Amino acid sequence: MDMARFIALAMASLTLGLSGQASDIDRIRMEGLRQPHAQSLLRELTKGVGPRLSGSPGAAKAVDWGVARMKALGFVNVHLVPCKVPHWVRGKAESVSMSIGDRKVPLSACALGGSVATPRRGITSEVVEVQSLEEAAALGSRAKGKIIFYNRPFDPTLVNTFSAYGGAVDQRSQGAVAAAKVGAVAVLVRSMTLSQDDAPHTGAMNYQDGVKKIPAAALSAKAANMLSASLKSRPVVVQMKLNCQTLPDADSASVAGEIRGTTFPDEIIVMGGHLDSWDLGEGAHDDGAGIVQSMEALSILKRLNMAPKRTIRVVLFMNEENGLRGGRSYADLKKAEKHIAAIESDAGGFAPRSFGVTGSESQLAKVQSWLPDLKTVGIERVDKGGGGADIGPLGARGTVLIGLVPEGQRYFDVHHSRNDVFEAVHPRELQLGAIAMAMLAWRLSEEGI
Amino acid sequence: MDMARFIALAMASLTLGLSGQASDIDRIRMEGLRQPHAQSLLRELTKGVGPRLSGSPGAAKAVDWGVARMKALGFVNVHLVPCKVPHWVRGKAESVSMSIGDRKVPLSACALGGSVATPRRGITSEVVEVQSLEEAAALGSRAKGKIIFYNRPFDPTLVNTFSAYGGAVDQRSQGAVAAAKVGAVAVLVRSMTLSQDDAPHTGAMNYQDGVKKIPAAALSAKAANMLSASLKSRPVVVQMKLNCQTLPDADSASVAGEIRGTTFPDEIIVMGGHLDSWDLGEGAHDDGAGIVQSMEALSILKRLNMAPKRTIRVVLFMNEENGLRGGRSYADLKKAEKHIAAIESDAGGFAPRSFGVTGSESQLAKVQSWLPDLKTVGIERVDKGGGGADIGPLGARGTVLIGLVPEGQRYFDVHHSRNDVFEAVHPRELQLGAIAMAMLAWRLSEEGI
Numbered sequence: 001m002d003m004a005r006f007i008a009l010a011m012a013s014l015t016l017g018l019s020g021q022a023s024d025i026d027r028i029r030m031e032g033l034r035q036p037h038a039q040s041l042l043r044e045l046t047k048g049v050g051p052r053l054s055g056s057p058g059a060a061k062a063v064d065w066g067v068a069r070m071k072a073l074g075f076v077n078v079h080l081v082p083c084k085v086p087h088w089v090r091g092k093a094e095s096v097s098m099s100i101g102d103r104k105v106p107l108s109a110c111a112l113g114g115s116v117a118t119p120r121r122g123i124t125s126e127v128v129e130v131q132s133l134e135e136a137a138a139l140g141s142r143a144k145g146k147i148i149f150y151n152r153p154f155d156p157t158l159v160n161t162f163s164a165y166g167g168a169v170d171q172r173s174q175g176a177v178a179a180a181k182v183g184a185v186a187v188l189v190r191s192m193t194l195s196q197d198d199a200p201h202t203g204a205m206n207y208q209d210g211v212k213k214i215p216a217a218a219l220s221a222k223a224a225n226m227l228s229a230s231l232k233s234r235p236v237v238v239q240m241k242l243n244c245q246t247l248p249d250a251d252s253a254s255v256a257g258e259i260r261g262t263t264f265p266d267e268i269i270v271m272g273g274h275l276d277s278w279d280l281g282e283g284a285h286d287d288g289a290g291i292v293q294s295m296e297a298l299s300i301l302k303r304l305n306m307a308p309k310r311t312i313r314v315v316l317f318m319n320e321e322n323g324l325r326g327g328r329s330y331a332d333l334k335k336a337e338k339h340i341a342a343i344e345s346d347a348g349g350f351a352p353r354s355f356g357v358t359g360s361e362s363q364l365a366k367v368q369s370w371l372p373d374l375k376t377v378g379i380e381r382v383d384k385g386g387g388g389a390d391i392g393p394l395g396a397r398g399t400v401l402i403g404l405v406p407e408g409q410r411y412f413d414v415h416h417s418r419n420d421v422f423e424a425v426h427p428r429e430l431q432l433g434a435i436a437m438a439m440l441a442w443r444l445s446e447e448g449i
Numbered sequence: 450m451d452m453a454r455f456i457a458l459a460m461a462s463l464t465l466g467l468s469g470q471a472s473d474i475d476r477i478r479m480e481g482l483r484q485p486h487a488q489s490l491l492r493e494l495t496k497g498v499g500p501r502l503s504g505s506p507g508a509a510k511a512v513d514w515g516v517a518r519m520k521a522l523g524f525v526n527v528h529l530v531p532c533k534v535p536h537w538v539r540g541k542a543e544s545v546s547m548s549i550g551d552r553k554v555p556l557s558a559c560a561l562g563g564s565v566a567t568p569r570r571g572i573t574s575e576v577v578e579v580q581s582l583e584e585a586a587a588l589g590s591r592a593k594g595k596i597i598f599y600n601r602p603f604d605p606t607l608v609n610t611f612s613a614y615g616g617a618v619d620q621r622s623q624g625a626v627a628a629a630k631v632g633a634v635a636v637l638v639r640s641m642t643l644s645q646d647d648a649p650h651t652g653a654m655n656y657q658d659g660v661k662k663i664p665a666a667a668l669s670a671k672a673a674n675m676l677s678a679s680l681k682s683r684p685v686v687v688q689m690k691l692n693c694q695t696l697p698d699a700d701s702a703s704v705a706g707e708i709r710g711t712t713f714p715d716e717i718i719v720m721g722g723h724l725d726s727w728d729l730g731e732g733a734h735d736d737g738a739g740i741v742q743s744m745e746a747l748s749i750l751k752r753l754n755m756a757p758k759r760t761i762r763v764v765l766f767m768n769e770e771n772g773l774r775g776g777r778s779y780a781d782l783k784k785a786e787k788h789i790a791a792i793e794s795d796a797g798g799f800a801p802r803s804f805g806v807t808g809s810e811s812q813l814a815k816v817q818s819w820l821p822d823l824k825t826v827g828i829e830r831v832d833k834g835g836g837g838a839d840i841g842p843l844g845a846r847g848t849v850l851i852g853l854v855p856e857g858q859r860y861f862d863v864h865h866s867r868n869d870v871f872e873a874v875h876p877r878e879l880q881l882g883a884i885a886m887a888m889l890a891w892r893l894s895e896e897g898i
Contacts, residue, residue: 380802
């Protein structure tokens with residue numbers, strides 16, 4: 001597409017709503033677009049701090065960064081909200097390979113978060129491929145001593161990638177338990193992605209009391225395809241060695257900072273994401289994006305010297321990925337405070353498309369009444385239902401929960417993998433989400449909910 | 450974001466509309482999602498054919514590819530629609546550098562499409578920076594013998610990137626004429642992008658009868674920033690050498706193929722994009738995406754053995770970028786045929802967000818009534834106004850014009866530059882656009898407009 005032919009078209013779809021004096025909402029948008037800082041914050045968090053799995057030195061560094069950065073941005077009441085977190089470490093890089101005749105073919109793999117290690121010499125066993133937990137259970141004694149390979153891919157007919165994820169992730173989260181129950185010695189799980197590259201995607205897995213803990217690793221989509229193709233013609237033996245372990249719970253914390261409300265300081269609006277990330281990649285989309293959008297949203301108001309009626313607080317939650325301890329401890333330790341609403345961004349730093357609201361019908365309607373503001377930065381809808389994992393525990397006490405929903409087609413290409421790096425985040429898409437959050441927080445602070 | 454916590458959220462925002470027997474629209478979506486072919490078509494066009502500027506061997510190869518591919522897909526009445534096209538060639542790579550004292554600093558640059566060459570020895574002259582055509586005109590005699598450097602960036606406060614483009618592109622299209630009128634010897638133009646990398650973006654520029662033709666090149670955003678910073682402290686001399694030339698108009702053609710209508714075969718619905726591209730990059734988003742989406746959309750119907758009531762025709766238009774000769778010749782040579790509607794995709798292969806419709810209010814309302822179908826693949830709105838450059842000439846005869854509008858934040862990062870390659874196109878985002886077009890063409894064929 002070229003030339004001025006499209007000016008008319010473009011202008012027609014532009015809604016500025018400027019008329020004489022700039023409204024508060026216009027000022028927020030203009031500041032956010034003219035002086036975008038979300039990307040530079042993200043660079044600090046991803047390139048400066050790096051990956052930050054709960055309990056790791058990276059996570060501790062991220063906490064320090066959050067405190068220092070919030071103070072530098074001029075937020076007040078910057079403080080830690082302590083929590084104990086699981087402390088799982090990957091150890092020396094894992095190795096997985098398959099033997100085809102005399103040939104040994106390496107398979108791109110990574111231990112799942114929370115997995116036990118293999119014995120030091122590794123596990124070498126025949127592989128059985130299944131498509132579901134039910135199929136694994138049905139193997140019965142045929143699974144004994146084998147490695148079970150869960151290979152059900154994302155359902156490609158689901159346009160919503162989170163639905164596709166939701167429809168496949170039981171293999172990762174519960175596959176080891178189902179396999180151990182029928183006597184398998186380990187599990188391999190196809191990565192939770194629709195993309196076809198060679199990056200394995202990690203993520204949390206669970207054990208169950210009374211069921212043997214067996215090692216669990218994710219295979220890249222490419223490795224899963226290779227293994228599956230090989231299994232079609234003959235039995236395949238896989239060697240796998242995982243060096244991970246779970247250490248005692250570690251001390252950690254979420255980080256909070258705010259602008260104090262002028263009229264109703266005791267009514268709090270939270271904006272947040274999670275500070276921890278998986279150890280592969282840099283946690284850029286998951287959830288560096290949500291962290292820096294929350295900070296940038298509040299910083300926009302601060303830079304404009306806007307004084308909200310209610311307190312707007314940014315919370316960088318610790319340990320969403322493998323425990324949710326930060327979200328739980330926050331709700332618990334802050335239960336004396338009145339949280340009227342909480343906004344979370346934890347679905348990637350892509351172009352914002354909608355907000356989802358969990359609250360009463362009248363609360364939903366109120367947020368929907370602000371849609372004309374939000375449309376100016378690309379929000380198309382305010383839907384019923386939504387929120388975020390970290391703010392979830394606040395919901396039990398009547399806090400309205402709101403989740404930012406960005407364009408989702410690329411999210412699971414990067415999610416929990418080495419692909420989740422700074423460079424995969426588009427600066428304008430990231431910033432538009434921050435501005436939308438600032439607008440929403442401002443409306444909540446001025447009008448209540 | 451992690452785990453099954455979000456299944457509920459994801460399911461809530463999913464609209465499948467399945468109930469017993471699959472509707473035509475459901476079958477289109479399911480086929481498109483299960484057997485996506487847009488990406489493999491795009492690979493053929495970008496990696497197999499490559500760049501395809503009008504008049505080039507690449508463009509001729511693209512025409513051959515279009516014919517062969519449409520036949521292989523089972524389309525009928527596959528034929529060429531001839532046109533004469535401008536034939537501009539870049540020649541040996543251009544070089545632009547600035548002298549700061551004794552130091553010569555290379556500036557990443559490319560000739561603008563249609564530019565004349567510099568003299569063989571190049572042009573060496575002092576640079577004057579301006580922000581607009583008006584500022585260039587106001588230079589008067591001070592511009593004599595100088596190189597005028599247009600450096601007005603995209604307006605960052607415009608969320609719609611096409612609006613930002615529309616607000617800056619006069620520098621590229623008309624800058625040389627304005628500069629020549631005040632005696633300048635050449636122009637440099639900041640690339641039409643909001644990104645900050647070192648890739649120069651080409652694009653069409655114009656001359657005017659009676660005004661001297663002076664050479665014109667684009668600087669990358671980085672080079673423009675560097676040059677502008679240098680100019681702040683002292684005069685800067687730039688050397689530039691362009692080796693481009695305009696050859697006599699060449700014979701070329703658009704390519705058409707179709708599924709014939711069963712009930713009203715003489716009523717035609719066109720789907721298309723443009724087959725030509727700029728010579729930098731691979732023309733993947735601009736407009737390989739539109740080409741393969743159109744072909745894939747019709748191919749989905751063909752694979753399902755769906756027999757449309759009206760004829761659905763794919764047209765791969767030649768020469769959108771620097772002449773629009775294909776769009777004009779098509780409208781002219783096909784004027785005896787009744788075109789009831791035309792759909793164009795030429796805004797990048799990103800996730801689809803809306804359709805824009807140019808037609809009567811009742812025609813718009815009819816397309817809007819199909820929104821529930823389109824929503825299932827991510828189309829949020831059907832707006833008034835829109836279309837595409839290539840189908841524009843059909844509009845004069847009452848054809849309803851419809852443009853696919855994808856998410857736009859990344860488009861001008863790649864547009865007309867070496868960044869516009871196959872790898873920058875996301876396979877699912879591309880495919881969703883193709884499915885949306887197939888649904889829309891099907892509704893048009895069954896219900897008319």
